[in-house]
Amino acid sequence: DVKVTQSSRYLVKRTGEKVFLECVQDMDHENMFWYRQDPGLGLRLIYFSYDVKMKEKGDIPEGYSVSREKKERFSLILESASTNQTSMYLCASSLSGIGTQYFGPGTRLLVL
Amino acid sequence: RKEVEQDPGPFNVPEGATVAFNCTYSNSASQSFFWYRQDCRKEPKLLMSVYSSGNEDGRFTAQLNRASQYISLLIRDSKLSDSATYLCVVNSYNTDKLIFGTGTRLQVFP
Numbered sequence: 001d002v003k004v005t006q007s008s009r010y011l012v013k014r015t016g017e018k019v020f021l022e023c024v025q026d027m028d029h030e031n032m033f034w035y036r037q038d039p040g041l042g043l044r045l046i047y048f049s050y051d052v053k054m055k056e057k058g059d060i061p062e063g064y065s066v067s068r069e070k071k072e073r074f075s076l077i078l079e080s081a082s083t084n085q086t087s088m089y090l091c092a093s094s095l096s097g098i099g100t101q102y103f104g105p106g107t108r109l110l111v112l
Numbered sequence: 113r114k115e116v117e118q119d120p121g122p123f124n125v126p127e128g129a130t131v132a133f134n135c136t137y138s139n140s141a142s143q144s145f146f147w148y149r150q151d152c153r154k155e156p157k158l159l160m161s162v163y164s165s166g167n168e169d170g171r172f173t174a175q176l177n178r179a180s181q182y183i184s185l186l187i188r189d190s191k192l193s194d195s196a197t198y199l200c201v202v203n204s205y206n207t208d209k210l211i212f213g214t215g216t217r218l219q220v221f222p
Contacts, residue, residue, distance in 0.1 A: 103155035
């Protein structure tokens with residue numbers, strides 16, 4: 001079974017704090033993705049990575065950065081958290097060329 | 113126009129009913145199609161892939177109509193446990209990225 005884990009299920013941060021969300025997958029997948037999910041807007045892609053140290057912007061990269069130093073780990077960084085970044089953050093992974101993505105349990109982030 | 117469009121519902125159906133969801137997509141070059149299921153406050157999970165010839169998995173049947181660019185999901189003999197949001201998903205042409213619809217909510221009542 002594919003396992004994707006995320007570092008926190010719930011997180012509360014203050015405006016202006018730097019926030020790190022970590023994601024680890026154990027199936028040697030090349031691709032990893034970060035999404036945010038908001039009511040009525042569905043899943044929106046923030047960034048994805050198709051290989052170590054490779055990254056591409058998704059649809060809403062502003063205010064976020066990512067890091068992929070090892071194949072199994074993909075980090076999402078909020079450089080200076082703002083209240084409009086309060087959301088559910090979902091990490092996913094997939095094999096290259098195979099569309100199916102497997103998701104982690106999500107992190108509910110509240111920025112006060 | 114959204115790339116993947118779904119009726120948000122909710123669809124409220126009694127146990128044992130048959131219910132169908134449709135979804136339309138805008139990019140005719142899309143090649144991979146999926147239905148994911150998402151329970152309240154949980155992550156999306158793959159329900160089934162959708163193949164050109166149509167495919168069935170137990171009580172679930174998925175169909176693809178490339179000419180009209182729509183995908184359907186049919187659930188027969190609905191169970192209470194089928195209550196969830198169903199996400200229609202299409203690949204972004206020539207990449208490994210997926211495009212998710214906003215989901216159709218199903219509520220099955222006793």
